[in-house]
Amino acid sequence: MWRYALRRLSFLPLIIVVVSIITFVLLRVLPGQDPAILMAGQNATPENVEAIHAELGLDRPIAVQYFNWMGDVLRGDLGTTYQGKQDILSEVKRRFPASAELVVLSLAMSAVIGVSFGVLSAVKRNTPIDYAVRLFAVAGQSIPDFFLLVMLIVIPSVLWNYAAPGGGYVAFWDDPMRNIRMYGPPSIVLGIGGAAGIMRLQRTTMLEVMRSDYVRTARAKGLSSPTVILAHAFRNTLAPLVTILGTSFTLVFAGSAVAEVILSIDGLGVFFLQKALQRDFPVVQFLVLYTATVVVIANLIVDLSYAWIDPRVQYR
């Protein structure tokens, strides 16, 4: 398995290089993308713009710019933002915990809600509980996250004059209640969106497994229903579940940026959006790279987990 993992990881640099080159070139060749014009202000002269080009190194050939930038990134120097000269690495470090917590919590919510409701729906097939869960799943897939997130602000405000506290990131161990108030509700909302797909898949897979001979055998042995479901049936539904969790991760990752904007969470998603609008190349380049890396690693973890779930899976 380790050889497989290493082989997969060996593709990571190639993916990163390809993604970074595409991003790098697109940012520079698309029309209306010159950050120097934006930075120079309203009364800028061509000389002002050229001076900014020179200062930012944008007057050099693209290939030179790329290698300079990539060299700096590999040395851990992400540079500074064009507007405001903020240290990008510091900004990423500062914003990372909020974004990471949102993504991890949302994914956990997706898994917990999706799996538990999916199993329940399968076990209680064709009962009102099953219908309710399926309706919930369809609704969860149909209603866009941004609407639910806005409702997350509006409904508590209208009903109880409640608002989640704003302000900077507060770690769970520093102030558990504040942390939960800040990140719990949006995680549930994002989790519901991701849970819908998991729920439907879990139900289908579970129903299939429940019809298997070994489940019938387990029941014939006189095992209790919970034991049959959890110990025998459930484990065999995990492989497709993990696959869809990998997909959900990507969705939640993207959805968290929307949540950050709507709920004023000062995370990486907001940072990316702001800087993309300002044509702040170094930030956009790095965050695209970061996203690609995270997604590749997440997919690798999903692939590797198959062996743990199903011992029959062999990695070559």
Add this chain to the structure above:
Amino acid sequence: MARVWNDIARQRITRRRLLQGAGGAALGAASIYAVGCGGGGGNGGDATPGGSPAAEGTPKLGGILHSRQAAGYPSFNPFGPGISALVQGLFVGFTFYDHLWYVPTDTGETIPFLGQEFEVSEDGTQITVTMGDAVFHDIPPVNGRAVLASDVKASYERFKEQVPFGFSWLQQILDRIEAPDDHTVVFHQNRTWAWFFTSSNAGSPWSSSIVPEEIVGDDETLSTTPIGSGRWTLAGHDGGTNVRLRKFANWREQGRPYLDGVDFVYLPEDTLAIANFKAKEIDSIGGLNRIERQDLEDEFGDQIETSSDLNRDYRCLMLKHEPPFDDPEVRRGINLALNRDELRQVLNLGDGEFCGPLPPAHVKYALPEDDPDLQEYFRFDLQEAKEVLEAAGFPFDQEFTLKYSNFGDAPDLADVIGAQLRAVGMNVNLPGAEDLTAWLSNTLGPGNFQMTSFTHLPYEDPSLPLNFYIEPNQMGYADAEVQAAFDAAAETLEEEARIEATREAQRVLIRKTAPMINLFSAISHGARWDYLKGTIEGRGSFGLFNSGAWLDK
């Protein structure tokens, strides 16, 4: 211009974002609440002329005000770069830095800050200012030393050297500045310029911030460590958001501010900000529309105080001065086709006042509402508009592009204007919103448009709105009569005569239907919890300098 952009984004998400990022944040920063934090009005609503906070009992010292921050600051450098100077420059101007004076728009009277005495030469070209005593914040390398005239000189010189936006006084009128001794500053203008006291800070407290001489050229320090002599010091922030201010104990006005500090809560989205106000996570909120204000009043009754403010900013349609828009009759036809009432209704629920060449918030200098010329300027007559355009030989088969930014309600403004111009038969194309910074740099700045619509900043200098018609301008418009009328106002030192000269200049612009057609100024609303007292409301940016706010809880 305290809330620069305030109403640009009026009442919609971005309105508060950028503005409160700048002035709005300053709003609270100044601990002022200033209802109308949305708009920067000069005189409207239930303003309290004179500026004294209402008598609300004996102020209690201490406490932290929680205020909204609608935008993050890339840095704290008042000099930029680019558009960020406008955003953060205003914020730091209201908070960390002091100024020589300030001129509230509603009264037009110069209020001394650090400047104590002012002497204007007979020809109005030389202004001598005697400064009072003040010290800078106790931060290295300045370490709490006294503020000197040389600091003022160095600050103005850097602002003059680095003006990213078109504030012409610094570039075109200010000749030089001298500091003959530690307490005397002499401004030399290269011509008589009666607007000195408003123009010299660009109609805002931004380019008049007094920065210590030893760091005035040190962008790194300026970006991270604001060291001024203003009433607040920087206690902390999260990368430019959630800024925390603390009282400067040695501020020149002893005993003030009453508050210990202001904690900003980063809330760029309007809905979330209102929810936070209702939940008392923040103590005040501005930039509400009428319905939002009414909802709060209905729900909270006497627990909150509300007010409204006529904004100084104003919406306009700018035409490039080239065929066919270089024909005054074509412009007159277009003006007749613009239904200001509909614009006001669609964009601001009917709240606002029509705007002539000078926004109505400049009460002293704007043409009175019942002025016949102004009434004619505001007249909407679609049939007559068609006839005027036809008589002028307007090319109805030619397509014209109306450009606009994505900022605030600019897309809505362009949409309504486009529909109104199509109604008169014009072939108007709306190409889609440009990002604000791109629109500023690529469209408005270089005059790269046929038509563009936007909301002007809430200028506090009455000469600025008129200056847009003076060469050089983005429209490429030049008119000797307009220039002469503008110069006459600028060169008239006696106030009453200048008021009349300024009004005459507006009449000239109206008669010529100059190619920037102004539409309306909005009214915005605000609310605060009743425990927040000592605020100044309805006086636009002046409220931001109030250090008398206090918390009765």
